[in-house]
Amino acid sequence: MQHRVSSENPAPNLEDPRPQPFHGGSKKTDSDGLGLGLELEPKIAEQREMAELEKWGGDVEDEREMSATPYPYRRGTPGALFASALLMFRGRLVRSLPRTGGQVPQALSRRLARIFLGVVVVIAAVTWYVAYGRGHRFSSLSSSKWSGEPIPRLHLFMPINKGLANQRFCRSVLTAVVHEYDPVIYNWEEDGDSGTLQKAKVSGLRNVLDTYLSEGTPDDLVLLTDATDVWFQLSPQFLVSRFQELDADIVVGADMKCWPNDEDSEDCTGVAESPLPLGIFSDSDDESGSGFRRPRWANSGTVIGRLSAMRPIFQKMTEMMESPEYDKWGTDQAAFNIFLAQGKIVVDPRFRLFWANSFDVPSMMWINTPYPPDGASDTITPWQLYPPLAHHKLTGEIPVVVHLNDHANKAKLEEWWGTPWFGNPGRRFKHYVHGRAYNATLRFVEVDGAVREERLKDLCESHLDIW
Numbered sequence: 094m095q096h097r098v099s100s101e102n103p104a105p106n107l108e109d110p111r112p113q114p115f116h117g118g119s120k121k122t123d124s125d126g127l128g129l130g131l132e133l134e135p136k137i138a139e140q141r142e143m144a145e146l147e148k149w150g151g152d153v154e155d156e157r158e159m160s161a162t163p164y165p166y167r168r169g170t171p172g173a174l175f176a177s178a179l180l181m182f183r184g185r186l187v188r189s190l191p192r193t194g195g196q197v198p199q200a201l202s203r204r205l206a207r208i209f210l211g212v213v214v215v216i217a218a219v220t221w222y223v224a225y226g227r228g229h230r231f232s233s234l235s236s237s238k239w240s241g242e243p244i245p246r247l248h249l250f251m252p253i254n255k256g257l258a259n260q261r262f263c264r265s266v267l268t269a270v271v272h273e274y275d276p277v278i279y280n281w282e283e284d285g286d287s288g289t290l291q292k293a294k295v296s297g298l299r300n301v302l303d304t305y306l307s308e309g310t311p312d313d314l315v316l317l318t319d320a321t322d323v324w325f326q327l328s329p330q331f332l333v334s335r336f337q338e339l340d341a342d343i344v345v346g347a348d349m350k351c352w353p354n355d356e357d358s359e360d361c362t363g364v365a366e367s368p369l370p371l372g373i374f375s376d377s378d379d380e381s382g383s384g385f386r387r388p389r390w391a392n393s394g395t396v397i398g399r400l401s402a403m404r405p406i407f408q409k410m411t412e413m414m415e416s417p418e419y420d421k422w423g424t425d426q427a428a429f430n431i432f433l434a435q436g437k438i439v440v441d442p443r444f445r446l447f448w449a450n451s452f453d454v455p456s457m458m459w460i461n462t463p464y465p466p467d468g469a470s471d472t473i474t475p476w477q478l479y480p481p482l483a484h485h486k487l488t489g490e491i492p493v494v495v496h497l498n499d500h501a502n503k504a505k506l507e508e509w510w511g512t513p514w515f516g517n518p519g520r521r522f523k524h525y526v527h528g529r530a531y532n533a534t535l536r537f538v539e540v541d542g543a544v545r546e547e548r549l550k551d552l553c554e555s556h557l558d559i560w
Contacts, residue, residue: 460481
């Protein structure tokens with residue numbers, strides 16, 4: 094929408110986040126100089142109200158105007174909606190006030206001015222917090238449809254050493270921050286070959302749980318994900334709710350292949366059958382050599398569990414991986430398959446929590462999604478903008494976390510980036526991503542539990558095009 098500008102109606106100051114006074118129709122202002130328009134004629138006040146409503150609530154065609162306006166007050170954001178509603182209330186209040194000689198009494202004008210400014214301060218504080226003030230220790234959880242249930246605290250841990258913190262890492266962390274997870278990075282100073290880092294992934298988390306989370310409650314939830322090939326696409330409330338549906342202490346992502354364990358061993362044959370119907374992937378599902386198997390084995394790139402269960406499991410897993418017998422595998426996934434066969438953990442077979450795309454790339458579709466799944470009342474994803482999300486077309490699910498581990502070079506990480514809303518640099522979503530990421534901080538925890546913080550922008554400015 095193009096706005097005509099004249100000498101009587103100067104352009105609004107977009108650098109100032111506050112609602113701008115409307116200069117038109119009359120030179121009368123209130124004696125307080127607060128721009129409340131209490132002495133304007135009712136018709137002029139109505140024109141002013143409508144102009145402000147159009148300014149703060151209307152559509153935007155000029156991306157430069159959008160980017161120049163502070164995030165909380167841009168059109169379509171909570172701040173803009175607050176501002177437009179407040180201006181409407183102000184206009185209607187002014188037109189309904191008693192007048193003496195066509196003007197509102199001065200004492201009443203001053204009293205209303207003080208009330209109005211008090212409301213503005215409260216609304217500004219709330220909208221600023223919504224947009225920027227989320228530097229909290231635990232991932233944000235909303236009760237919404239789960240309001241009758243206690244909501245456990247959720248801790249997200251991502252292991253990586255600084256030598257591997259590349260663009261893929263920055264993108265993975267960005268997707269977490271945008272969905273209001275609070276990532277904690279560990280093993281930043283770790284060094285060694287692939288096998289060493291795999292062992293450190295497990296032993297490092299064991300140490301972090303004993304130090305950083307030493308005061309955590311048994312029902313706190315611990316989420317462990319890989320740090321360079323996972324994308325978050327639903328908020329923490331979906332993850333927690335779906336985890337609780339499975340009625341298990343530890344849930345690991347499901348894989349369509351038992352790897353790297355011997356397929357004829359108890360580690361592979363001893364796991365439970367998939368609850369998905371036979372033939373969902375092909376008529377040759379589960380047949381030897383067919384290449385199509387229903388997911389029922391462990392993929393260690395995504396794990397969630399209660400703190401009371403994660404501590405002993407990761408202690409036992411550390412001891413197992415440090416034994417001489419384990420050296421033939423060189424990856425933590427073998428240990429997860431062993432514990433899965435022993436019934437100590439379960440998998441997420443329908444991909445409601447996690448989806449690993451190895452052996453299953455054709456099953457994923459990107460679809461504009463205008464409504465949250467599960468009947469939830471989620472406000473973190475901008476559903477009103479029809480955000481593209483990954484849907485598993487065979488199970489009908491929208492996974493909370495997408496694990497793109499399809500091939501050795503993981504080409505889908507580049508091919509698909511820009512398709513989901515959180516990776517789209519266009520103006521439709523950019524101000525949402527920018528507003529949540531600009532002041533976001535990452536927490537780095539050492540073996541002894543010591544913590545430091547670093548801004549995402551400082552760490553990833555050259556790797557992300559959202560600034």
